[in-house]
Amino acid sequence: MNLFNQHILSxxxxxxxxxxxxxxxxxxxxxxxxxxxxxLVGAVISxxxxxxxxxxxxxxxGTFQFxxxxxxxxxxxxxxxxxxxGFSVPLIxxxxxxxxxxxxxxxxxxxxxxxxxxxxxLIMSGLMIGVFSAxxxxxxxxxxxxxxxxxxxxxxxxxxxxxxxxxxKFFLYTLLGSLxxxxxxxxxYHQTGSFALTDYYALPISMSAQIWIFIAFFMAFAVKIPMxxxxxxxxxxxxxxxxxxxxxxxxxxxxxxxxxxxxxAMPIAPDAAHYFANTMITLSLIAIVYIALVALVQKDMKKLxxxxxxxxxxxxxxxxxxxxxxxxxxAVVQMISHGFISSAxxxxxxVLYDRMHSRQIADYGGVVNTMPIFAxxxxxxxxxxxxxxxxSGFVGExxxxxxxxxxxxxxxxLAATTLIFGAAYTLWMxxxxxxxxxxxxxxxxxxxxxxxEFIILATLALLVIGFGVYPEPITALLQATSAEFLTHMQTTxxxxxxxxxxxxx
Amino acid sequence: xxxxxxxxxNVLPELTVLCMAMFILLVDLFIKPQNRFVIYGLAQFxxxxxxxxxxxxxxxxxxxxxxxxxxxxxxxxxxxxxxxLGSSIMLVYTRQYQKQRNMFRGEYYAMVLFSMLGxxxxxxxxxxxxxxxxxxxxxxxxxxLVAFDRDNPRASEAAMKYFVLGALASGMLLYGMxxxxxxxxxxxxxxxxVEISNIGQHNPVLIMGLVFVVAGLxxxxxxxxxxxxxxxxxxxxxxxxxxxxxxxxxxAAFAITIRLLAQGLYPLAADWQDMLLIMALxxxxxxxxxxxxxxxxxxxxxYSTISHIGFLLFGLMSANLNGFASSLFYISAxxxxxxxxxxxxxxxxRKGFEADKLDDLKGLNQRSPWAAFMxxxxxxxxxxxxxxxxxYAKFTVLQAAWQAGFTWAVVLAVLMAVVGAFxxxxxxxxxxxxxxxxxxxxxxxIDMQFVLSMNALALLLIGLLxxxxxxxxxxxxxxxxx
Numbered sequence: 008m009n010l011f012n013q014h015i016l017s018x019x020x021x022x023x024x025x026x027x028x029x030x031x032x033x034x035x036x037x038x039x040x041x042x043x044x045x046x047l048v049g050a051v052i053s054x055x056x057x058x059x060x061x062x063x064x065x066x067x068x069g070t071f072q073f074x075x076x077x078x079x080x081x082x083x084x085x086x087x088x089x090x091x092x093g094f095s096v097p098l099i100x101x102x103x104x105x106x107x108x109x110x111x112x113x114x115x116x117x118x119x120x121x122x123x124x125x126x127x128x129l130i131m132s133g134l135m136i137g138v139f140s141a142x143x144x145x146x147x148x149x150x151x152x153x154x155x156x157x158x159x160x161x162x163x164x165x166x167x168x169x170x171x172x173x174x175x176k177f178f179l180y181t182l183l184g185s186l187x188x189x190x191x192x193x194x195x196y197h198q199t200g201s202f203a204l205t206d207y208y209a210l211p212i213s214m215s216a217q218i219w220i221f222i223a224f225f226m227a228f229a230v231k232i233p234m235x236x237x238x239x240x241x242x243x244x245x246x247x248x249x250x251x252x253x254x255x256x257x258x259x260x261x262x263x264x265x266x267x268x269x270x271x272a273m274p275i276a277p278d279a280a281h282y283f284a285n286t287m288i289t290l291s292l293i294a295i296v297y298i299a300l301v302a303l304v305q306k307d308m309k310k311l312x313x314x315x316x317x318x319x320x321x322x323x324x325x326x327x328x329x330x331x332x333x334x335x336x337x338a339v340v341q342m343i344s345h346g347f348i349s350s351a352x353x354x355x356x357x358v359l360y361d362r363m364h365s366r367q368i369a370d371y372g373g374v375v376n377t378m379p380i381f382a383x384x385x386x387x388x389x390x391x392x393x394x395x396x397x398x399s400g401f402v403g404e405x406x407x408x409x410x411x412x413x414x415x416x417x418x419x420x421l422a423a424t425t426l427i428f429g430a431a432y433t434l435w436m437x438x439x440x441x442x443x444x445x446x447x448x449x450x451x452x453x454x455x456x457x458x459x460e461f462i463i464l465a466t467l468a469l470l471v472i473g474f475g476v477y478p479e480p481i482t483a484l485l486q487a488t489s490a491e492f493l494t495h496m497q498t499t500x501x502x503x504x505x506x507x508x509x510x511x512x
Numbered sequence: 513x514x515x516x517x518x519x520x521x522n523v524l525p526e527l528t529v530l531c532m533a534m535f536i537l538l539v540d541l542f543i544k545p546q547n548r549f550v551i552y553g554l555a556q557f558x559x560x561x562x563x564x565x566x567x568x569x570x571x572x573x574x575x576x577x578x579x580x581x582x583x584x585x586x587x588x589x590x591x592x593x594x595x596x597l598g599s600s601i602m603l604v605y606t607r608q609y610q611k612q613r614n615m616f617r618g619e620y621y622a623m624v625l626f627s628m629l630g631x632x633x634x635x636x637x638x639x640x641x642x643x644x645x646x647x648x649x650x651x652x653x654x655x656x657l658v659a660f661d662r663d664n665p666r667a668s669e670a671a672m673k674y675f676v677l678g679a680l681a682s683g684m685l686l687y688g689m690x691x692x693x694x695x696x697x698x699x700x701x702x703x704x705x706v707e708i709s710n711i712g713q714h715n716p717v718l719i720m721g722l723v724f725v726v727a728g729l730x731x732x733x734x735x736x737x738x739x740x741x742x743x744x745x746x747x748x749x750x751x752x753x754x755x756x757x758x759x760x761x762x763x764a765a766f767a768i769t770i771r772l773l774a775q776g777l778y779p780l781a782a783d784w785q786d787m788l789l790i791m792a793l794x795x796x797x798x799x800x801x802x803x804x805x806x807x808x809x810x811x812x813x814x815y816s817t818i819s820h821i822g823f824l825l826f827g828l829m830s831a832n833l834n835g836f837a838s839s840l841f842y843i844s845a846x847x848x849x850x851x852x853x854x855x856x857x858x859x860x861x862r863k864g865f866e867a868d869k870l871d872d873l874k875g876l877n878q879r880s881p882w883a884a885f886m887x888x889x890x891x892x893x894x895x896x897x898x899x900x901x902x903x904y905a906k907f908t909v910l911q912a913a914w915q916a917g918f919t920w921a922v923v924l925a926v927l928m929a930v931v932g933a934f935x936x937x938x939x940x941x942x943x944x945x946x947x948x949x950x951x952x953x954x955x956x957x958i959d960m961q962f963v964l965s966m967n968a969l970a971l972l973l974i975g976l977l978x979x980x981x982x983x984x985x986x987x988x989x990x991x992x993x994x
Contacts, residue, residue: 079979080979080982081979082979082982082986083911083982123881148898149898152898152903153897153898155897156892156897159937159940160940163941163944163945164944164945170945171945174941174945175941178933178937179933179934182897182930182933183927183930186926186927186930187926189926190910190914190922190923193907193910193914193922194914196911197911
C-alpha cells in the first residue's frame with residue numbers, strides 16, 4: 008500500500024498500458040467476450056487507481072503533489088519526474104473515466120480486431136495521463152508523441168471511408184508542431200543543462216528568445232487544441248474516426264493542448280505570453296464566433312459537433328490569456344465540462360450511426376417517436392452544449408464571460424454571442440434530427456437504446472447536471488494552483504534591465 | 513620479437529577472421545551441398561570467436577601496433593563488437609533467402625567474412641594506407657557480392673554501377689590522401705594532425721586534399737551529392753546483399769570518418785564543417801523528398817538511408833565530443849533499424865517471390881499481426897517517433913548540432929523529418945488499413961523469427977531505456993579521442 012501511495016501517478020500511467028498489452032496478448036476476435044471483459048476490468052481498475060489523486064489532493068497547496076522522481080537518462084540529465092497540481096488532477100480523472108466509457112461504448116459495436124481496438128484505447132489512456140503528469144520535458148514529449156501512434160491506428164483501422172486521408176493529416180499536422188516544440192526544448196536544455204520543468208520556470212530568458220519559444224510551443228499546442236486557423240485536421244479526423252476515437256479526441260486529446268499552454272508555453276515564456284495575449288484573444292474570438300457560424304451550416308452531425316468543439320475550445324484559450332483567476336478557472340472548468348458534453352454528443356451520434364449507418368442530418372427526422380428515452384438524453388446534452396444554466400456547459404462559459412467583461416466589454420460581447428450561435432446550431436440540429444414527423448422507413452424501424460447505452464448516457468447526464476449545479480469539486484481543486492500560476496505569470500523573466508511587472512509591458 | 517607478439521595480440525580478432533574465412537573456402541571444397549549448414553555454423557562461430565577476442569583484448573586506453581599503422585582503442589572495440597553483432601544477425605536473416613535462390617554457398621560466407629575483415633581494418637586503421645587497404649578489401653567483396661546472383665541482369669547492372677562509381681570514389685579518396693601526404697610528409701593520422709597545426713589551416717593544397725577526402729567518404733556513406741549509386745544498388749542487389757551493404761559497413765565508414773576528419777584533419781574542422789553541413793542538408797532534403805515517390809520498398813529504404821546519413825552528418829559536423837558520440841549513437845540506431853527493415857523484406861520473401869514492392873505489405877496486419885507490429889515499430893523508429901530508439905537518435909544529433917550553433921539547419925532538418933514521417937506512415941497504412949492482396953502464409957525459420965522479433969523489440973526497449981547504449985557511445989568516443 009505504501010508503494011502504491013508513493014507512486015500513484017506511475018500506477019495511473021502504467022496500469023492501463025499494462026492492461027492494453029494483456030488485452031493484446033489474450034484477446035482475439037474468436038474470444039470477443041473475454042477480450043471485452045479483460046479490457047473493461049483493466050479500464051475500471053485504471054480508473055479506480057486515479058481516484059486517490061482526488062481524495063488525497065491537498066487543496067491549499069498550489070505546487071506539485073504526488074511527486075515521483077528517478078534518474079532516467081543521466082547522459083542528458085533527463086528524469087522520470089511526475090507530479091500533479093490542480094490543473095492536471097481533474098484532467099487525469101477525466102482521462103481514466105472516459106476510457107471506461109469508451110470501452111463500454113465499443114462493446115458490441117466493434118467487431119473487427121477488437122483486441123487491438125481496446126488495447127489502443129487503454130494504452131492511449133496511460134500515455135495521456137503521462138502527458139498530464141510529466142514534469143520533465145523529454146518525458147512529456149515522449150508521452151505526447153507516443154499517443155499519436157495508437158490514435159493514428161484507431162482512426163485508420165476502424166474509421167470511415169476517408170479514414171486514411173484524415174489520419175495521415177492528423178498525424179503530420181500534430182508532428183510538425185511537436186517537432187518545433189522539441190527544438191524549443193533543445194534550446195532550453197542548452198540554457199539550463201536540464202530538462203526539468205521547474206528549472207525552466209526559474210530560468211531568466213530575454214524577450215526575443217521568449218517570443219521564439221512561445222511561437223514554437225504555440226505551433227505544437229495550437230494545432231492540438233485546435234485554434235483557428237490550424238484547426239482543419241479536426242473535422243476530418245472526427246468525421247472519420249470511430250465513435251470511441253471521436254470521444255477520446257474531443258474529450259481528452261484537445262485538452263492536451265490546453266493543458267500544455269498552462270504547463271509549458273505560458274510559465275516558461277510569461278513575457279511573451281503577455282506580448283501575444285491580444286493575438287491569442289483575437290484568435291480565440293475568431294474560433295468562438297466564426298467557427299460557430301461554420302458549425303451552423305454543417306450537414307454531417309459529427310462535423311457539426313467537431314466544429315462546436317473548436318468553438319468551445321476557443322473559450323479555453325480566451326480564459327487563459329486574460330490572466331485573471333476567474334478566467335483561468337473558468338477555462339479549466341470549461342475543459343472538463345466539454346470533456347463530458349462532447350463525449351456525450353459523440354456517443355449519441357454513435358448510437359444513431361450504429362442503427363442507421365448515416366451521420367447526415369437529412370437522413371433523420373422524428374427520431375423522438377421511435378427512440379423516446381434516447382431523445383431525452385440527446386436533448387439534454389444538446390442543451391448543455393449550448394450552455395443552458397444548470398448544466399456544466401454553462402459554468403465554464405459563464406466564468407470566462409464574466410472575466411471577459413472585466414477585461415474588455417467588446418471581448419465579452421463577442422464571446423457571449425456563442426450563447427446564441429451555440430444554441431442555434433445545436434438546437435437546430437436537434438430539431439431536424441429528433442423532432443417532426445418520422446422522416447423515412449429507416450427511422451420508423453429504430454429501436455430505443457439498450458441497457459449498455461443507457462448506463463453510459465445516464466452517467467454522463469448525471470455528471471453534466473451535477474457539475475452544472477455544483478461545480479465546487481472542480482473549482483476547489485483549481486484555486487490554489489491558479490493563484491500560484493498567476494503570481495508566476497505576473498513576474499517578468501527578462502533578465503536584469505527592469506523589474507517592471509510583466510503585465511505592464 | 514617481443515614487440516611482434518604484442519602486435520599480434522592486438523590484431524588477434526582480425527587474424528581469426530582471416531584464417532577462418534580461408535578455412536571456410538577450403539572446407540567448402542570437401543563438403544556435400546546438403547551439409548552446407550556446417551559452413552553457416554562456422555561463419556557464426558567465427559563472429560563469436562572474434563567477439564570474444566575483441567572483448568578480451570579490450571583496454572580503456574589506446575594502444576598502437578605495427579609501428580602505429582594500427583590502433584586498438586575502445587572506439588574500435590565498440591564498433592567491432594557492433595559489427596560482429598550486426599553481421600551475425602544478418603547471417604541469420606539471409607540463410608533461408610540464400611537457400612531458396614541457390615546462393616547458399618561457401619563463397620558467400622567467405623566473402624562476407626572477408627568484407628568484415630575489411631571493415632575491421634578500416635575501424636582500426638591509424639594510417640591512411642591501412643584505411644585505404646581495408647576500404648578496398650571491403651569494397652571489392654561488396655562489388656562481387658552484389659553480382660553474386662549471376663543470372664540476374666539487374667544485379668549485374670547494379671554491380672557494374674557500384675564498381676565504376678566506387679572505384680572513382682576510391683580514386684578520389686586516394687588522391688586526397690596523396691595531397692595531404694604531400695603537404696604533411698606523413699601517412700600517420702596522429703602525425704598529420706600535428707603537422708597541419710604547424711603548417712596552418714589556410715594551405716590551398718591541404719584544402720584541396722580535404723575536399724577529395726570528404727568526397728570519397730561521402731560516396732561511401734551515400735550522402736548527397738554522391739548518392740546516385742545508392743538507390744540502384746539497393747534495388748538491384750539481392751535483398752540479402754542489400755541488407756549487408758546497408759547495415760554494418762556504415763560502422764566502418766563512420767570509423768574512417770572519425771579517424772580522418774576528427775583525428776587527422778581536425779585542425780581543418782572549420783572547413784569540413786561547412787562541407788558536411790551542405791551535404792547533410794542536401795541529403796535530408798533530397799533523401800526524404802525522393803523517398804515519397806518510390807513504389808519499391810528497397811528503393812524507398814535507400815532514399816531513407818540517404819536522409820539518415822544526413823542526420824548522421826549533423827552529429828559529425830558539430831566537431832566536438834558531444835557530436836561524435838551522438839552520431840555514433842545514431843549510426844548504431846540506424847543499423848539496428850535497417851537490419852529490422854530489410855529483415856522484414858526477407859521474412860516476407862519466398863522462393864520466386866521478392867517482397868520488395870510497397871504493395872506486398874498490404875494487409876500484413878491480417879496475415880500476421882506480429883510481423884506487422886514489428887514492422888510498425890521499425891517504421892516509427894525510422895520516422896523518429898518516441899518511444900523508439902529513432903527518436904533519441906535524432907534528438908541527440910540535433911541537440912549536438914544546436915550546441916555547435918547550427919540553429920537554422922536544425923529547424924530545417926526538423927521540418928524535413930515531418931516529410932519523412934509521411935512515407936513511413938504510408939507503410940503503416942499499407943499494413944494496417946488496407947486489405948491483403950496476397951494471402952499466402954509466412955514461412956520462416958524459427959531462429960530468424962526470434963531474432964527479428966528481438967531486433968524490432970530492441971528498437972522499442974532501447975527507446976524506453978536508452979541510457980546503456982548512450983553511455984557506451986559517449987564513453988568510447990571520450991576515451992578514444994581525448
